[in-house]
Amino acid sequence: MAGDVGGQGLHDALVILGAAGVVIPAFARVRISPVIGFILVGAAIGPAGLGRLADAYPWLGPLTIDDRARIEPFAEIGILMLLFGIGLELSFRRLWAMRRRVIGLGGAQMLLSGLLVGAGAMLLGGLSPGASLILGLALAMSSTAIVMPLAGTGTATGRTALAILLLQDLSLVPLLFLLDAKGGPEALATTLAGGIVMLAGLLVAGRVLLPRLFAQAARTKNPELFLAISLLVLMLACLATGAVGLGAAAGALIAGLLIAETDYHAEVEVITAPLRGLALGIFLITVGMRLDLAALAADWPALLAATAALLLVKAAVIFALARWRRLRTGTALEASLLMASPSELTLIVLASALAAGVLSGPTVAFWTLVTALGLTLTPLLAALGKRMARRVDPQALSSGASDTAGKTIIFGFGRVGRIVADMMAEHGRPYFAVDGDIDCVAAARAEGYQVLFGDVARGDAVERFHLSEAAALVLTMDDPVLTVRLSRDARDACPDLSIIARARDGAHAAQLYKAGATDAVPETMEGSLQMSEAVLVDIGVAMGPVIASIHEKRSQLRAAIREEGELVEEPMLGRRR
Missing domain, CATH: 1.20.1530.20 (Na+/H+ antiporter like fold)
Structure with missing residues (x-):
């Protein structure tokens, strides 16, 4: 029985x-x-x-x-x-x-x-x-x-x-x-x-x-x-x-x-x-x-x-x-x-x-x-x-306002995310940050930052955080595969959203541009430009021409990276679902 x-x-x-x-x-x-x-x-x-x-x-x-x-x-x-x-x-x-x-x-x-x-x-x-x-x-x-x-x-x-x-x-x-x-x-x-x-x-x-x-x-x-x-x-x-x-x-x-x-x-x-x-x-x-x-x-x-x-x-x-x-x-x-x-x-x-x-x-x-x-x-x-x-x-x-409407959403709240949040606050712009490290979240919230615990690698981040209503999306995670995937998902769902992503190098930035990022910021490029600026100022070059040349060089490098992204047929890092 x-x-x-x-x-x-x-x-x-x-x-x-x-x-x-x-x-x-x-x-x-x-x-x-x-x-x-x-x-x-x-x-x-x-x-x-x-x-x-x-x-x-x-x-x-x-x-x-x-x-x-x-x-x-x-x-x-x-x-x-x-x-x-x-x-x-x-x-x-x-x-x-x-x-x-x-x-x-x-x-x-x-x-x-x-x-x-x-x-x-x-x-x-x-x-x-x-x-x-x-x-x-x-x-x-x-x-x-x-x-x-x-x-x-x-x-x-x-x-x-x-x-x-x-x-x-x-x-x-x-x-x-x-x-x-x-x-x-x-x-x-x-x-x-x-x-x-x-x-x-x-x-x-x-x-x-x-x-x-x-x-x-x-x-x-x-x-x-x-x-x-x-x-x-x-x-x-x-x-x-x-x-x-x-x-x-x-x-x-x-x-x-x-x-x-x-x-x-x-x-x-x-x-x-x-x-x-x-x-x-x-x-x-x-x-x-x-x-x-x-x-x-x-x-x-x-x-x-x-x-x-x-x-x-x-x-x-x-x-x-x-x-x-x-x-x-x-x-x-x-x-x-x-x-x-x-x-x-x-x-x-x-x-x-x-x-x-x-x-x-x-x-x-x-x-x-x-x-x-x-x-x-x-x-x-x-x-x-x-x-x-x-x-x-x-x-x-017509859509109404959600908790993230009109805010800049920051995925990842390590050293890069904190600096972005500080600059947003400096200029009076609202932001909302998400990070998957509970200790990092607890420390940041204790200091007054607006941070929510969450793993953006799981689930539909576009829907969960109402990215269609956000002012911009900033991706600061030190995970190149996830960054490319989130850029692609956010661009597919939100054609007009500004997506600014952290890149490891020029090759990664090219993949991000192809995935739909509005701007990709390679760490190696920015570090080289900052070193060049410091050297030129220290050896006596006037600050104004130095800043102008740095901006011009940055524009040239970004244009070259964008062109490389358009020529790449498949991102080398692939996809992770």
């Missing part, structure tokens, strides 16, 4: 991982959100799809899953990783900075949408007031995992969506707390007290221990150690919240928040991104398995009507609130369509409500199908909203 269970578990894992391996590259190639692909694959390979035919056609067995209960652990892991990623995006400081928009816009949307949807469920579905309210609040949520990659944070629409989503994500904790609490007022008070003590303990431990743990991991230059510490924090937080009755989901969110408060959150986001993406894909496959095509065919009028009504109510509420906050018409229109669908968190609340006896099995099954349909429609609604917003108000889609 144990062998059969283990064999079935391995089979299910291979099917899910194989489906993820097909969906991600296939849908990326046609530039369609893989969310739709994951849900459709789940519907196809699940017990309500081809899985029900496996007995009649044995060759389908290795390609399908015939029991959804076996893959629930995969779905739970996906949910925990999803909430962990949400916590990484938040941080207490970010919440405080956005408190007015989060509470005003996000709180109003959650309350109004929840009341309207709940009232409709109570009048048409015959639910009790308490059950209707829980259902309305669950359906009022929108998908952070789908919406934010589609909207980003560099537009007015993205910032509006973020404010609403932050409130929704935070509301998940008290909702789950109320649903999971058992035993009446006394048990509720005990759980609340235990939760407060546990949260205080996690905050203290996170502030004291996490920086030291991640600092040691940073010194080892070992990304696997970063991942291991992150997963350890996630596991311990889930165990702590589960022990006091809050549930593992709350612990996953708190774990992300704790790491978001450290200086290493950006690195943790990059290192855990593949795992979180895979976990989300697995979760969405399980969502697709909830799409019972037979049930849809049997009750399609009611399901389509409920889905359409939910989308219209939420879109109307978000549009009205956005206009009330004096946002542009195009921004309000795009945000309302983008966030009209339910959320993956809706499924978490529905499952908790079913376990608590607040909602019945048929009710949860019906609204689970509605949620799955809504999640499938989210990318399509986002595209429709963007197109309509462009027609109504073209300026609504």
